[in-house]
Amino acid sequence: MWRSCGAGARAAVAHGLGRAPPTALCSVSPQDLAVPNTGWSAAMCEQFQRLLRRAADGSWRRIPSYRRGLDYLPEVVQMAVGVVTRPGPRLFLRSVDEEGAGFEYAIFLHASGHRTQCLCQLGPYLEGHHGFAHGGAIATLIDSTVGTCALAVAKASVMTAKLSISYLAPVPVGAVVVADSRMERHEGRKIFLSCHVRDTKRDTLYAEATALFIQVEDTKPPPAASL
């Protein structure tokens, strides 16, 4: 729903957009998870290498991905709010510890800043109907892909206002898919986007979606409800 660059960091630093490498200011450097691990299938690794090769000329760029939303903030901001080492929240797509069990993904941003592609392996913990990914998992993948694109367009905090998804074919658990998102229109604070989720050979269109994101002012987030 929300994507933010964080107070005092309104440039496109969230989701690793323009993010500087960790510095000595940070006591705990977040681990970039958008790289191969033992849970990645051969197909996932192959597609990842293909996208890296395509990015070699600078037309696309891989965006780092972290465990917690706060890890996307510049270290100096993390230090200021005193949350660098605090355990607790996790980015929804990174909620599963076991490599390969949940979302394994890497998002690539086009040099124009108006297009993102998310390579994603949907693990067995994302199941809905036996053998297939949950509709909510597909929605999560789409929301994250278009949200990252909207962030790059807005260069400021954005939030999902509308998300409409047509599910065209079930996605088998374990499948590797590509969610391809682009900005369609930018009107004031409104950013309209589209997204298509296909298999890596582009033989099957699993889902198509439209989204509206709103650029918002950075606000101090409220304390989480007590658990």
Add this chain to the structure above:
Amino acid sequence: MWRSCGAGARAAVAHGLGRAPPTALCSVSPQDLAVPNTGWSAAMCEQFQRLLRRAADGSWRRIPSYRRGLDYLPEVVQMAVGVVTRPGPRLFLRSVDEEGAGFEYAIFLHASGHRTQCLCQLGPYLEGHHGFAHGGAIATLIDSTVGTCALAVAKASVMTAKLSISYLAPVPVGAVVVADSRMERHEGRKIFLSCHVRDTKRDTLYAEATALFIQVEDTKPPPAASL
């Protein structure tokens, strides 16, 4: 995306609809997770008890919820396919082990079979923007709530065909919400539904959605793609 009663079990047994208690046929009785645990907040427990009291007259019924999609199948079917003790897939909403960290929820079905209410506490592992639930988590909650309603209407396998969500207010991490879904129209194999997500006091409308589910023939699920 998909909701199914499983081959040979087309009555409303999926998601615990009409589900019989485990029998001696089952070597491992699945644990019903739609009951309080140590991760439930006081607010969650209070609302759960309120809904249980409301259900006392038979107008509503709590639906059990399990870790794996296969746990929703009758034990005799589980035994037949030899998957009772096999580890692996998990229902997306039950992918997190830590009590209170992910989705904590219980779905109630109205006696008419045309309405469901899902009481849900959104844990810190469902975060998007710092302090707020991810848009994909809200979509997952909605898809599951309307999907359960569609199952009860169809009394057969259903799949999400379309899901359109308007995000009206961000949901703080840790919040307890109620997703209220109802069948709006039933035309042949098409089931049209609506859903509203509110806080428990009904002061805030967090999201509203429409969904189209399609009743499908039971098919043998394909093997999951190799990981």
